[in-house]
Amino acid sequence: MERVDVSTSPIVRLRRLRMNEPLRSMVRETSLSKDDFIYPLFVVPGEKVRKEVGSMPGVYQLSVDQIVVECVEVRALGIPAVILFGIPEEKDETGSGAYDELGVVQLAVRALKKEVPDLLVITDVCLCEYTSHGHCGLVRDNEILNDESVELLAREALSHAQAGADMVAPSDMFDGRVRAIRSILDERGFHNTPIMSYAAKYASGFYGPFRDAAESAPAFGDRRSHQMDPGNSDEALREVAQDIQEGADIVMVKPALPYLDVLYRVRERFGMPTAAYNVSGEYAMVKAAARLGWIDGERVMMEMLLGIKRAGADLILTYFAKEAARYLDKTR
Numbered sequence: 144m145e146r147v148d149v150s151t152s153p154i155v156r157l158r159r160l161r162m163n164e165p166l167r168s169m170v171r172e173t174s175l176s177k178d179d180f181i182y183p184l185f186v187v188p189g190e191k192v193r194k195e196v197g198s199m200p201g202v203y204q205l206s207v208d209q210i211v212v213e214c215v216e217v218r219a220l221g222i223p224a225v226i227l228f229g230i231p232e233e234k235d236e237t238g239s240g241a242y243d244e245l246g247v248v249q250l251a252v253r254a255l256k257k258e259v260p261d262l263l264v265i266t267d268v269c270l271c272e273y274t275s276h277g278h279c280g281l282v283r284d285n286e287i288l289n290d291e292s293v294e295l296l297a298r299e300a301l302s303h304a305q306a307g308a309d310m311v312a313p314s315d316m317f318d319g320r321v322r323a324i325r326s327i328l329d330e331r332g333f334h335n336t337p338i339m340s341y342a343a344k345y346a347s348g349f350y351g352p353f354r355d356a357a358e359s360a361p362a363f364g365d366r367r368s369h370q371m372d373p374g375n376s377d378e379a380l381r382e383v384a385q386d387i388q389e390g391a392d393i394v395m396v397k398p399a400l401p402y403l404d405v406l407y408r409v410r411e412r413f414g415m416p417t418a419a420y421n422v423s424g425e426y427a428m429v430k431a432a433a434r435l436g437w438i439d440g441e442r443v444m445m446e447m448l449l450g451i452k453r454a455g456a457d458l459i460l461t462y463f464a465k466e467a468a469r470y471l472d473k474t475r
């Protein structure tokens with residue numbers, strides 16, 4: 144057979160635009176900004192408390208005075224927002240610390256709005272950190288009640304707004320909570336307070352370290368009767384649609400990494416401002432592997448956050464916020 148002279152030289156060379164950093168950065172489709180970050184913080188009673196969470200190196204339980212110190216730093220780093228979780232002095236069956244006007248979160252919000260007024264303060268709205276049984280709502284005969292719990296969540300959200308919270312974020316996954324919160328806020332003159340709903344929140348093993356930090360592990364049973372089954376993503380779209388209809392301003396997918404497909408679908412389908420929660424387990428895995436010298440922690444952190452944004456997140460709740468902000472400063 145006659146030999147045909149085939150050119151092995153490709154016409155299209157995608158590598159041309161990868162040859163140096165200026166080129167790469169010019170054609171980069173997604174990049175991180177500090178404005179993407181929301182930094183989660185854990186408020187505890189007392190004074191001068193700064194207690195590191197064992198399974199989350201670099202993350203602390205902080206008393207109100209220390210939250211203020213921390214937030215001054217957070218703001219100086221250029222991070223626009225924090226989300227507060229509260230651990231009360233005492234827990235009870237009905238989680239009354241959650242809607243106590245002198246509760247830890249309410250006190251922290253007041254202090255922050257006074258001392259760091261231009262930092263956006265979001266509050267997590269749930270009962271699990273406040274109930275003695277560690278469930279997200281009221282429990283009767285081993286059933287986690289929906290409607291009765293929603294009433295308490297609405298009270299909690301209102302008390303956060305009254306303390307000065309800029310945004311409330313219900314994380315319980317009960318049905319109808321966004322509507323209940325929206326209507327009580329509107330009734331009481333907080334019609335301009337937005338709601339970020341944990342819209343598609345999965346029953347996940349990745350929350351382990353958070354439960355150490357928030358001291359909120361359930362005393363019996365689990366959260367599978369209200370949080371989503373990890374196998375479902377069509378259902379996530381229904382959850383998100385429901386929250387949007389009930390008045391959610393921002394919708395969230397949680398956790399982030401194992402659910403990037405869900406995040407992508409939610410962002411594509413609804414085009415809403417979409418948040419993703421880069422949860423404690425995702426954080427702890429990176430920290431642990433980096434400590435062992437198995438990965439380059441900083442590089443993996445940035446790649447992880449970038450991936451979450453590329454998948455569709457406009458906002459990322461992350462324990463890496465401060466480190467990532469410092470990294471962005473260093474590499475700018």
Ligand SMILES: [Zn+2]
Nearest residue numbers: 269270271279
């Ligand atoms: Zn909860």
